[in-house]
Amino acid sequence: MNDESGVERPKIGRREAQRQATEEAILTAAETVFAEAGYGGATMQLIADLAGLPKANLHYYFATKEALYRAVVERIFEIWLRAADTMDGAADPAQGIGAYIDAKMEISRRHPNGSKVWASEVMHGAPVIQDYLETTLRNWTAGRVKVIERWIAEGKMAPMNPEHLLYMLWATTQHYADFNHQIETLNGGKPLTRAQWAAAKASVKELILRGIGVA
Amino acid sequence: MNDESGVERPKIGRREAQRQATEEAILTAAETVFAEAGYGGATMQLIADLAGLPKANLHYYFATKEALYRAVVERIFEIWLRAADTMDGAADPAQGIGAYIDAKMEISRRHPNGSKVWASEVMHGAPVIQDYLETTLRNWTAGRVKVIERWIAEGKMAPMNPEHLLYMLWATTQHYADFNHQIETLNGGKPLTRAQWAAAKASVKELILRGIGVA
DNA sequence: TCCAATTCTGACCGTATGGTCAGGGTTCAG
């Protein structure tokens, strides 16, 4: 009688599902607003409107603006970390670094708002995720530096400072999200087409791989 | 009698000089606060405090927060443009692009706050300098693309998409300003030393010049 | 069917912020 769809009734709480959907909608709306207006410029009212619910209800799900912001930042950090794994398990730099560039460019294309929030957070001194930087990120970086040093020792790529190589990877890939407005403007006011994105990816990979001496 | 210093009395308006000095102090303070807190998070009170004058006086020099912000952004854009010229008049890519990287890295080192304000402005859709992007920046870019294409045609560097090369130059050099907090954290919480800055510059130049096939 | 837990919401509040203004102080040309 109350079965509206043809799908089997969801065993695990219709309520729980609804709650997760609402949280998801809020997080997406918040990501957009934080990206477009910055933390200080964002208002709970705007986020609520975009998510399609009253402001008071927003505070039912996330007690404070800061808590909501933190959730948004942690969310994008997860995505960032997952991409980081693509660099592992590769036998040679061309494959490992190439895959990492692909993954990070894909994040820039599909999550520009998240990337902007992340950039903004770091630019302002990482007030809410400083601990992540000092633990997770520091560890990940140290591990990758080791890998790069091994590749260099094995003669698989040109000798260079691994840290600065990582910074260049982050910078170039992230640029396509953070500065997409500038890129669009220089592209005649139009977003990059699918083909242009492919060309961007190829250019970045080509230049960096040749730069590290593996092309 | 009223001659306090040994210096000759300034011919051109003591008043004018004072005004300029105050404006300069305000702009510097504003740059810092906007960089650290973003446009929305910055307050006129904070800027006034940092500049060492009452808030009301601030409004005497800059009528509105937006006008002050615009002045700050235009100021850094000037610096940015001056660096852009270093790429001109070079006979070959190694020299031209090398000099440009040097100049932009120097900006990141000496004007991190300005760079952050600029990045923030573009990230949020360039609400106040959209016209600059569409005129000055677009023209400058088109000119440089021509130069790069000529270099490629003359066989002085590897063939590649000139726009994406420019984006990589901007991205890598600006990264050292915008993400300096992250870099510091990964550097054991300490700012880069003079030697580390030199290493950064060298790494960036080396990788990019090799990437475009001129090293 | 019933009721306790959960979810939702309009109305409200205290505070911080951008901006104003009247009036006092300072400078400098004539």
Next chain:
DNA sequence: CTGAACCCTGACCATACGGTCAGAATTGGA
């Protein structure tokens, strides 16, 4: 010396924002 232009400032607004709360609506297990 004088007065007009310029500079400075404390006190004061109006508004917008984050957050609260009492109570209504809904849900789902017993």
